Amino acid sequence: MKSIKELFRIGNGPSSSHTIGPKNACLKFIERYSDVTNIVVTLYGSLALTGEGHSTDKIVKSVLKDYKVDVKFDKKTETEHPNTLDIVGYKNKVEYKMRFYSVGGGAIEIAGEDNDLPEVYPLSKLRYIIKYCENNNICDKVMIQTINRKAIRNNRGGDSKNRHQVYQPKAPCILPFTQFIVRPDGKVSLCCNDPLGEYTMADLNEVTIKEAWNSELYKAIRDKLKVTRQNITKCATCDNYSTTNQNGNMIFTREQIRDSWEAYHKGINIL
Ligand code: SF4
Secondary structure, eight states, X not given: OOOHHHHSOOOOOXXXXXXXXXXHHHHHHHHHOTTOSEEEEEEEHHHHHHTTTTTHHHHHHHHTTTSEEEEEEEOSOXXXXXXXXXXXXXXXTEEXXXXXXXXXXTEEEETTSOOOOOOOSXXXXXXXXXXXXXXXXXXXXXXXXXXXXXXXXXXXXXXXXXXXXXXXXXXXXXXXXXXXXXOTTSEEESSTXXXXXXXXXXXXXXXXXXXXXXOHHHHHHHHHHTTOSTTSHHHHTOOOTTSBOTTSOBSSOHXXXXXXXXXXXXXXXXX
């Protein structure tokens, strides 16, 4: 098994293969060719088709902010991997090119190179890990969550390109009652589906956590969300199933949502 750092890659959402992968590709490129002045990044396949909705271009530009950068979405050219990007750097009319594949979970591979990473742990399969936990009596400390291959993925806060084609529940949403998502700059996002900060509920550089949790904007949005998600722009196109499944049936009952709301007002789950 690879190192923990490799398995749990940390970075921007909303989709690691559209954000962390391209970010790592850009970092790898400038690690190798830091002297270039102009850079052209071309996105292919899924990165081109849904990259805009997943903020791939924003991530690329933020990593390469010290260079003159052009990001292109090539929706026509077929490549050998669905998440391919080419990065070409220029210096004194010399061209330096690398092709990357964003292979999932933020991992990247470089075309034509040996991409094998060292195996740090001897356990190579999930069943060995489960056995290890049982043998060492640590099952109650370890949570292993697997996702059905056919599970319907949501469109993550309405960020994906096809957001108008997917099912959009009208149900309330419980996430801003139960989550507190802080971005690296100290600003608080609406929920985990707002990782790039379309909404800033509060700024922890200026207020305490308690003040942030009780900010006027948080309150106003929670007020709306306890009834329906349809009155908030981002939420109206979000098919996150935190309260409903893909058939529109509630996972949390209305009573649970109401209890969460009341607990919030009574300050039970406030720090
Ligand atoms: S509806 Fe979606 S975007 Fe809105 S708070 Fe809930 S999970 Fe976040």
